[in-house]
Amino acid sequence: MTQKKKFKDFESALNRLEEITELLESGENPLEKSIDLYTEGLEIAKFCTQKLSEAEKKIRIIAETRGLLVEEDFETEVENDAG
Secondary structure, three states: OOOOOOOOOHHHHHHHHHHHHHHHHHOOOOHHHHHHHHHHHHHHHHHHHHHHHHHHHHHHHHOEEOOEEOOOOOOOOOOOOOO
């Protein structure tokens, strides 16, 4: 059974998610352990998504001009490494 772990910050959750990814990609775990890791990974991904959403909201609030709230889209520009 997976141990529910509460992460205090985004970075520690992301680090654990990377560990889980490596463990699953190795293919060295028994099926039950892989299922437990996958389930834990889903929970962590949900936590990370929530934290990113909260950060995006804070960025929108901070983008204030002349006392009026200016809502700007959070840029998620993807750069192409081919160039």
